Amino acid sequence: MSEFKPLSDTVFAAGQIAPDDIARAAAQGVTLIVNNRPDGEAPGQPDGETIEAAARAAGIDYAAIPIDSSGFDMARIAAMQAALGDAEGKILAYCRTGTRSTLLWALAEARGGRDPASIERAAQAAGYDLGPIRPALIELAEQAQR
Template identity: 35%
Template sequence: MDIRAITPDYAVSPQIEPSDLPAIKAAGYVTVIDNRPDGEIPSHLQADAMRAAAEALGLVFVVNPVIGGMLTMDNVAAQGAAIAASRGPVLAYCASGNRSSIVWALSQAGKRPVDELIALPARFGYQLEHLRPQIEALARSGS
């Protein structure tokens, strides 16, 4: 498990295992967002299995699958809603953490400065500069 705190309240990670969830809870995370489509992973890591393990520990588990190269505004809205609804820190995961970083940055457009939305994930190697025009447009539209 490799938790990368983008902000004090939002972190991303490459794929996690059910056995990682107790440590995630112990680290203070209360919501886990699965940004990985089930079709990419074996059954023991798919949403239903992960949800059961997370909820058994009292964690909120949100399924928001982001298909590589096919991110939708529904994904962005769902990520933003899950973050806003969380009663504490959020951990989102996908294959590498990149999709979870992208959907976070887009969902936070207009709530944080664009430079920050690009720079914070960059500390972990997630390059979002190419999304600057889209983040700026979302910020202007208030979405």
């Protein structure tokens, strides 16, 4: 069972989830699951289709924005920003440990103009370090202000 760590009032990050986690997500008001983990990353990992089927069976929307070794490009950041903006309830984003999901959430929030310091405080409260992307957060937030 994966821990759902709150990044905001409406967004949770988690490590790899299993179909058994879907009912708990629904009970917590999750209306969108965002998969940030590429299929086949590790042996035994549930594939995206399995998670998607379980989510949809529970009435939860599903989006796949996998973050692989190529990293965080603007297309993925924009896709996450759109997912955050379009969801009508809570969002659960997951990857192997929750770190990539948190980093992508942070970049999307900065691209939307949110203050990088407040983003970093929220991530730290959930146990995640945004140090590796701090310069990108600042740059995206500055671009949003222009």
